[in-house]
Amino acid sequence: MTPRSASALELEGIRKRYGERDVLRGVDLDVRPHEVIALIGASGSGKSTLLKTIDLLEPIDDGRILLDGEDVSDPRVDADRVRARIGIVFQGYNLFPHQRVLDNIARSLRVVHHLPRAEARDRALAALDRVGLADFAGHYPDRLSGGQQQRVAIARAVAAGQSLLLLDEVTSALDPELVGEVLALIRELGRDGATILMATHEMAFAREVADRIAFLHDGQIHEIGTPDEVFGDPQRARTREFLSRVGR
């Protein structure tokens, strides 16, 4: 358990089995600080499962998860504290419908991160301002469009200044005309130096924004490389087949 903080996140041989099905069969991945990695792969290839295991929302069956060099898959580690350090955004936003937009962000800053009320409020407002939704602070989530809700969810995930942001197909539940605003926000976060691991079906976006592309196939990272390498000159047959199916 020696700290090796050259990586923001290191996955070593992650395994996950659901009943009789091996969803993850030894995933190795290295995410460097300020790096944006796009995780691509067919539906059911385990992209979501992988993200959930990293945020310790699903227990793993084997392997190691190192966050800033610390083994967070060790059962002696306080999982709540680890989750507080990682931001995750789900496909279906998962905003709390009974809390106003501002409270969706500010409550966890107060309860989990123990910020004083005023500071939590300021921080939440700043986060909302950043995603261009400061005017909606007092609204309830159901008054917002899907794209706006997803932007709030992203603001909620990054408000505490997390070291790692996980995005789980954040645009796939959105109407096409709302996808752009969310992608623009992610692009901006990446440019500002956030460390992002995102599962996505938006190939053009992945190619434009990601530093590296990881193709998940048969429970393993089948191929990984820069967008030009993976999209331009895929080395393995399965990758080529997948990319031709999704039309890049």
Add this chain to the structure above:
Amino acid sequence: MTVDQAWRPSALELERQAYRRRATTRSLLIGAASTVVFAALVWVTLINTPGWALVQESFFDPATWAGSWPRVWHGFLLNLQILVFAAIGVAIVASLIAFLRTLRGPVWFPLRFLAAAYTDIFRGTPLIIVLYLVGFGIPGLVQQRIPTEVLGTVALVITYSAYVAEVLRAGLEAVHPSQRMAARALGYTHTQTLRIVVLPQALRKVTPALMNDFVAMQKDVGLVSVLGAVDAVRAAQIETARFADFSPYVLAGLLFIALAWPMIRLTDWVSARMQRREQMGGTV
């Protein structure tokens, strides 16, 4: 997606599993120790209470339990009979009222209003008052002697139908409107939609609440004794006078617990299963 038959957990994973097992064992031991301490504390405080011997004698006397058993058990059988008829009655009346409350259109306003008024009034009225009103009012109205157990059953049905109807209505409303829309789009009528699509889903949603109401009714069946029906509670009262101690009441209470307990466990089990099904994949 294949299963790796060859895969064996790594040394790291085995170490983690061992740690988790140790943590589980530790939790179990702490739980056991705390239970023993707690039980000892309760025991010592109870036994050292000055009146404990007296209480034991007048509430937990095995001899009185044995002596009063035949009559209390006989009374309890009456409770069971009332329960069966009341449950059937509640199922019918509550469904009818819930159905009336779902009717749309101005023609049905009086029925809708009556159904709403019914649930408002009888959810607000104490059961014991309904028992007295029915028990002494109906015989007066029809100028005829009616067995008290029948009157008691009627009162139970009246009160519990109001609660159950509301539970059913909540269930009907909890089914997403898109389900109704999809059914109507297929050409189902309003009633067919209700029967074939909405009601089955609604019942599934409110099963735990319905079972909870059933458990509540199981013990409230004992209240028919206020009308003079010789049920377990009334029998216990009679035996209490005969033996000059309160043990028969405790006996009757134990019988009611024994009746309710399987249902309570079943309710918990059903709720837990439904929750598991809804939260597939979630572990936190």
